[in-house]
Amino acid sequence: MQSRPKIAAIATIYHKYSHAQHIVDRFLEGYGWNSRHHYPPMDLVSLYVEQVKDNDLSKDRLERFPTMKGYPTIAETLTLGGDNLAVDGVLLIGEHGDYPSNEKGQRLYPRYEHFMQMIEVFERSRRGVPVFIDKHLSWNWEWAREMYDISQNMDFAFMAGSSLPVTWRTPSIDMPLDVPVSEAVCVGYGGVDSYDFHALETLQCMVERREGGESGVKWLQAYRGDAFWKAHQAELWSHELFESALCRSHTLTPSRQGFNNPFPTLDEMKEIVKNPIAYHYEHQDGLKSTMILMSGLVQDFNFAAYVGTENKVLSTQMYLPMPPARTTLANFFSPLVNNIEQMFLTGKATYPVERTLLTTGLVAAGVDSLYTDGSKQDTPHLDITYQPTEESTFWRT
Amino acid sequence: MKRIAVITTIYRYLSHAQHFTDRFLVGYPKEGRWHHPNMKVVSLYVDQKPEGDQSSDRAREFGFSVYPTIAEALRCSEGKLAVDAVLLIGEHGDYPQNELNQILYPRYEFFKECVKVFGEDGRAVPIFNDKHLSYSFEKAKKMVDDAYRLSFGLLAGSSLPVTWRLPDIELSLECDIEDALMVGVGGSDPMDYHALEAMQCMVERRKGGETGVAAVQLIDGERVWQAGEDGRWSTELLEAALSRSDTPCGLTEKDGRTQDMIRNGELQKLVQNPSAYFIEYNDGFKATLLMLNGAIKDYCFAAKLQGESVPVSTQFFLTPTPNVTYSACLIAKIEELFETGAAPYPAERTLLVSGALESCLISRHQGSKRIETPHLNVTYQAPTKSQHARC
Numbered sequence: 159m160q161s162r163p164k165i166a167a168i169a170t171i172y173h174k175y176s177h178a179q180h181i182v183d184r185f186l187e188g189y190g191w192n193s194r195h196h197y198p199p200m201d202l203v204s205l206y207v208e209q210v211k212d213n214d215l216s217k218d219r220l221e222r223f224p225t226m227k228g229y230p231t232i233a234e235t236l237t238l239g240g241d242n243l244a245v246d247g248v249l250l251i252g253e254h255g256d257y258p259s260n261e262k263g264q265r266l267y268p269r270y271e272h273f274m275q276m277i278e279v280f281e282r283s284r285r286g287v288p289v290f291i292d293k294h295l296s297w298n299w300e301w302a303r304e305m306y307d308i309s310q311n312m313d314f315a316f317m318a319g320s321s322l323p324v325t326w327r328t329p330s331i332d333m334p335l336d337v338p339v340s341e342a343v344c345v346g347y348g349g350v351d352s353y354d355f356h357a358l359e360t361l362q363c364m365v366e367r368r369e370g371g372e373s374g375v376k377w378l379q380a381y382r383g384d385a386f387w388k389a390h391q392a393e394l395w396s397h398e399l400f401e402s403a404l405c406r407s408h409t410l411t412p413s414r415q416g417f418n419n420p421f422p423t424l425d426e427m428k429e430i431v432k433n434p435i436a437y438h439y440e441h442q443d444g445l446k447s448t449m450i451l452m453s454g455l456v457q458d459f460n461f462a463a464y465v466g467t468e469n470k471v472l473s474t475q476m477y478l479p480m481p482p483a484r485t486t487l488a489n490f491f492s493p494l495v496n497n498i499e500q501m502f503l504t505g506k507a508t509y510p511v512e513r514t515l516l517t518t519g520l521v522a523a524g525v526d527s528l529y530t531d532g533s534k535q536d537t538p539h540l541d542i543t544y545q546p547t548e549e550s551t552f553w554r555t
Numbered sequence: 556m557k558r559i560a561v562i563t564t565i566y567r568y569l570s571h572a573q574h575f576t577d578r579f580l581v582g583y584p585k586e587g588r589w590h591h592p593n594m595k596v597v598s599l600y601v602d603q604k605p606e607g608d609q610s611s612d613r614a615r616e617f618g619f620s621v622y623p624t625i626a627e628a629l630r631c632s633e634g635k636l637a638v639d640a641v642l643l644i645g646e647h648g649d650y651p652q653n654e655l656n657q658i659l660y661p662r663y664e665f666f667k668e669c670v671k672v673f674g675e676d677g678r679a680v681p682i683f684n685d686k687h688l689s690y691s692f693e694k695a696k697k698m699v700d701d702a703y704r705l706s707f708g709l710l711a712g713s714s715l716p717v718t719w720r721l722p723d724i725e726l727s728l729e730c731d732i733e734d735a736l737m738v739g740v741g742g743s744d745p746m747d748y749h750a751l752e753a754m755q756c757m758v759e760r761r762k763g764g765e766t767g768v769a770a771v772q773l774i775d776g777e778r779v780w781q782a783g784e785d786g787r788w789s790t791e792l793l794e795a796a797l798s799r800s801d802t803p804c805g806l807t808e809k810d811g812r813t814q815d816m817i818r819n820g821e822l823q824k825l826v827q828n829p830s831a832y833f834i835e836y837n838d839g840f841k842a843t844l845l846m847l848n849g850a851i852k853d854y855c856f857a858a859k860l861q862g863e864s865v866p867v868s869t870q871f872f873l874t875p876t877p878n879v880t881y882s883a884c885l886i887a888k889i890e891e892l893f894e895t896g897a898a899p900y901p902a903e904r905t906l907l908v909s910g911a912l913e914s915c916l917i918s919r920h921q922g923s924k925r926i927e928t929p930h931l932n933v934t935y936q937a938p939t940k941s942q943h944a945r946c
Contacts, residue, residue, distance in 0.1 A: 553722070
């Protein structure tokens with residue numbers, strides 16, 4: 159490998175606050191990191207953008223950074239117009255853009271299609287290079303599994319996922335390694351097949367550190383609306399953990415006029431949250447996890463779990479500095495880009511892609527459960543086992 | 556159960572009195588639980604009742620009385636001091652300004668009323684004073700002296716020293732700091748006070764402890780950039796502080812891009828009227844606050860430690876409105892004062908910052924000349940234990 163790796167970026171669209179803008183801009187413009195304005199020690203040399211619309215910024219970026227060239231196809235972006243693979247790393251950012259949705263409400267982002275075009279070049283060139291895929295691998299489980307298997311067979315470094323596992327935490331704590339965890343909850347916000355994924359990654363980056371590591375998931379059942387409140391009242395998930403997660407929020411919608419930060423009663427929550435959603439699932443080792451979306455009540459992602467032999471509550475918020483209301487920069491992309499950089503430099507993923515393979519499957523199972531009126535989904539295909547990194551990989555410095 | 560008197564300027568939605576007092580009434584988030592203080596607000600004095608006043612509604616709902624004078628609020632119609640602690644919040648409300656542009660909040664006057672009752676009734680109880688003790692160092696000094704004379708716990712100051720930090724760093728006690736720089740935004744004198752206190756809670760941990768301030772200078776405009784070029788403040792530390800900001804303006808607002816604001820020249824374009832507050836301490840240490848309105852919207856700190864090649868830096872995280880959970884971090888400290896009678900960190904910090912700010916504003920008023928401040932010989936030791944939110 160040359161001293162400065164060459165990186166290609168494959169994106170669906172490039173506009174203000176699109177994921178491509180957040181990620182690619184950090185490679186081009188640098189970003190604040192550990193008391194410096196840090197410039198990644200690598201060159202983003204080629205860019206493919208599938209949809210160029212009125213709000214496009216790729217033209218501006220190509221003009222301002224002439225060392226980066228735009229190409230009309232994914233293959234050319236990877237070969238730099240030649241015959242064979244000519245880059246040392248690939249960013250695959252299939253988030254945002256105008257794509258159809260299926261009958262289950264999943265947005266059909268072409269991550270698999272883009273990935274397979276990339277694999278064609280890898281195969282033709284008889285080599286692969288490290289690849290980062292933004293968010294889940296694909297909306298389609300079978301495709302995600304195929305992508306993972308290909309990466310294993312071709313033996314290239316592969317990372318994917320959300321910013322949630324790597325962003326700031328308040329408090330700045332990690333799940334201790336190799337301790338028993340009996341139940342875990344994440345309370346977040348947003349919609350199905352979008353922010354559910356972030357909340358699942360929030361859960362998974364914590365619980366994967368439990369005794370024995372990740373064992374895979376046996377089944378999942380989703381709850382929405384009245385079914386959610388019934389399941390909540392039946393204490394299908396721990397109220398103590400649910401409330402502990404809410405107590406980590408910085409954005410609890412005031413349930414009473416004239417008060418800025420009261421804790422809502424159950425009746426007030428029902429009034430505020432019109433469409434609550436939960437994915438409740440059991441891991442192979444018996445751990446129960448619940449991903450809860452409380453749109454309207456919170457605008458952040460909060461985690462709580464029973465940890466250790468005494469079932470102590472451990473809770474934190476995975477903090478997203480989120481523009482435009484609270485910040486101008488979505489700086490949770492900085493630790494994500496920093497991890498990607500390390501992969502490009504070392505050829506090794508800094509955390510296991512199996513995490514995102516599993517959360518990809520959990521999103522699909524959640525969507526399927528909701529689509530079939532909350533039916534229980536057996537998930538023998540999610541027998542995904544892996545070990546966490548010993549070192550914490552979230553933003554602490 | 557401890558009985559609390561609240562003495563405040565106004566009580567309406569999002570005033571400091573509202574979100575501080577309400578946390579005693581409805582609880583607040585603490586260490587991953589909803590915490591209800593084992594204390595009861597029994598009385599309230601409110602100086603002004605503008606439109607939107609909530610004092611009578613709160614009194615009715617939570618069963619306490621609003622009294623027409625501070626003495627009565629402290630005595631609760633019982634003829635002598637009838638509370639165990641005083642929450643004194645002299646922030647917000649309609650008060651005149653002086654020639655230094657300081658709003659003349661009657662904190663000292665309120666405090667003196669309390670002290671008068673303490674003296675007459677032969678018993679003193681802990682007081683928390685929100686923000687700086689007073690716009691006047693002379694008055695602030697008397698307040699701290701009163702607390703020593705009558706032996707009651709006194710805590711004061713801003714939420715910034717106790718809020719979350721991104722990243723969660725603390726300077727080790729007795730560290731060798733070579734230089735420190737804080738960036739902040741907002742008007743003078745409310746927001747520069749917060750920024751100065753945030754800076755002080757970091758630098759007070761230096762070797763030897765706090766020695767007091769020998770001189771200050773406040774300069775504005777182009778001279779601020781010139782002072783940077785002349786090496787009066789460190790560009791390296793400014794870069795370090797800005798590396799923690801989530802809110803660069805200008806091009807970032809336009810199209811979302813990250814910015815190297817020092818090297819791309821945008822910083823100087825964006826800040827219409829920068830200010831630099833130079834603080835020279837008695838032990839020779841120097842620290843600088845830069846107020847950079849127009850460039851960023853958050854509060855970040857950086858310091859150069861001896862023997863470390865990379866500066867340390869952090870953002871004091873002002874969590875979003877309306878929850879402003881940073882004030883919950885401060886309430887936890889106030890509760891500790893009320894519960895134990897002892898302040899978890901010294902009021903001298905706030906005393907020194909109150910005085911340093913006043914002298915900075917005098918410096919500006921006198922054509923930005925450097926002012927020696929022998930009266931600011933306030934010495935104290937930083938708390939051994941970290942006091943900011945971290946669990």
